[in-house]
Amino acid sequence: MNDNAVKIYDTTLRDGTQGEGISFSVTDKLLIAEKLDAFGVDYIEGGFPGSNPRDITFFAEAQKLKLKHAKLAAFGSTRRAGAKADEDPQLRTLLDSGMPVMTLVGKTWDLHVTEIIRTTLEENLAMIEDSVRYLVAQGREVIYDAEHFFDGYRADPDYAIRTLAAAMRGGASNLTLCDTNGGSMVNDFQTIVQQVVAEFGGDKVGVHCHNDCGLGVALSLAGVAAGAGLVQGTANGYGERTGNANLMTIMPSLFLKMGKTAPCAANLGELRELSLYFDELANLRPDTKAPYVGTSAFAHKGGLHANAAQKVKSSYEHIDPALVGNRTRVLVSDMAGRSSVAMKARELGLELDEKGDGMKRLIEELKELEFQGYEFEAADASLKLLIARSLGQTRDYFEVVSYRVMVEHHGADLTAEATVKVKVNGETVHTVAECVGPVGALDKALRQALDGAYPQLREMELRDYKVRILESGLGANSRTRVLIESGDGGEIWGTVGVSDNIINASWEALQDAVNYKLVQTESR
Structure with missing residues (x-):
């Protein structure tokens, strides 16, 4: 195995759906599988076969998919204590799913063996080895998920390693070490992974991390740095409790920062689109502050920052945003200077003379509007209209x-x-x-x-509406800011209105929304 090669294992369709508010239909799951395959991930975990009607239907339909690269995996657990592997109903259900890969979870923490499933330590080892061997004998690749591995290793390192050895004897292709409770610290985690890699080889070791301490991504990267050749995670960090390790952050960090390679590295320029695709199907608003793919990831607000980024992009941007399908954005506020306003105007398709008198007047107007409570960071359409009016480049419709x-x-x-x-x-x-x-x-x-x-306005719809009270101490007489998001199927734009009267603030934002649509139609 290439020392820099790493395999990407996506568990969004199983572990990700255990997150609060996350639910995908069968059609969604099939579309996601095709999208992940096109992006180039190596494994796609589809869920628990037989656990519910949705997953039963998904696996039946998934057998018809013509994936070009990714392998679909079905998830299940080792045989029951005291049973035979070839008679275990869950293992039979895994096989019946028709998937080429079986991801099998087993116990590695002696506490779980004796107190949760209540069997002997030796029987647990037999359960792991028998189950893996049975599935491998049926022609399936088996990835062994070592549940609670890090807790188990801290409690009894010898036994935890013996559980992995049992899976290897059965023929597992990979031993994925799961930080199931999400409680590990980076240094300790990395040391343990290094010891497992020394025992079994990096090409046989994977990591699966949760974000309970806010370290899901850091732990995953540390695991790869320690030699693990496979990393599991979910799109946008979906998952139970505080979520799983976020593949949208892990992948660019692996490829752009750590020099790792994988088939999907060639498609990194589609990463932001992939992230938005998941949020759209999950009916979630994208995290604007998400690393690499968020709209704020490469946004500059301070005039000094914007000026420096205009001259040397790397001065305030750790990578070229285009590498992950993102872009530089300039935010105009009361901190704006000539450079940042000129950059923002160019971003909006307008040219401003950075040294002209008109620029000075525009900046003064912007700062006065910000003082009154206007905010243009989420209202590019209102800002573009304001700049266009200052240039005499728009008309009253x-x-x-x-x-x-x-x-x-x-x-x-x-x-x-x-x-x-x-x-x-x-x-x-x-x-x-x-x-x-x-x-x-x-x-x-x-x-x-x-x-x-203007019949073109029929294409337009109001998509979102937000209200912010600017002076809460004044109660019902408080100044109000309204942000409206509009769309026409091809573009989404934001507008802003501010007033002591919430209806008037809304009316301002609505007028700008309509005027922006008319300007855009006319310019096209």
Whole structure:
């Protein structure tokens, strides 16, 4: 085995789904398997065959997949105490799944052997060896997951090693050491892995870590540094309790920092897309601060940082963002200087004279707006409109004459009615619309009023709505900031509004959302 080669084992479809709020349909799981295969991971663990109707159906359908590289694995445990491997129903279910790889979990901590499954230490060794040998004899590759290995090793290192030796005698291709409780510290973990590697060889050793101490990624990397040739983890760190080791952080660290190689290393430029794909199927909002793949991973807010990054990217970026499919972002705030505003304008497709008087006026306006409570970090669309107006590069698509919102509670029903009057191409248009909430009613009425002149607004929808109270000490009179996320199927954009009145703040953000859509359509 190449000393720098490492195998990537994804357990999102099994261990990841044990995380709170994570659930994938059969179709989702099949799509994920194909996506992971295309990315180049080596193993995809599909779940427990026979444990529930969803996994039963998945394994039946998975046999029809035409994967190009990855091997699908079914997960189960060793035979029961006192039983024969060839008569054990769970091992039979594993075989019936049709998967080429069986990942078998067994006990390595004497506490679990005597107190949890309540058998003898020798019988546990026989359970491991018999089970592995039986599955290997049926033509399956077996990966042995040594559950609670690090706890077991600390309690009785000799017995923990004997459990691994039993799996090896049975014919296991890999011994994955599991930090099941997620409680290990890096130095201790690395020392133990080194000792196991010295005993069995790095190509036979893997690591499986949890994030209970916030060290899941660090432990996984330490395990590979200690010689382990396989690393398990989940997409975006999904998993039970605080999650599993995050493969979206592990993989670029292995390939870009540690010089390791794997088939998926060639596809690292698709990593951010892969991360977002999982969040989309899991119906989760992406973690903006996720290392490597988060939208904030290469975002610069301070003017000094932005200026330095503009001159020498590596001055404030530890890698080229494009290597993981990400990009540099400049955040404009009251800390912004000329360089950062100019960089942000270019990012938005606009050119500003960094030394011109217009730049000075724009920065002063930005800082005043930030002082009032506007925030443009999540509202690029509002910022682009502001810069475009300062350059005289946008026009008024409509003029607001008036608007009004009423909320009626009638019996069990709650209805909001919005009335909007605007001038479009010299003509006054007056519309009324209803919705459950006032913002939805305003959005609907405004777009109805503009529909005749701008039918492209039919593509647009309000996707998310956030409210922030800026001066909580003033109670109901507090200043309010509203952030709105809109989309049209091809692009997503954010807009912002600030006012003492939450409806007016929402109206500002809605107007910007509509104007941005019209600007983008016109520019195309």
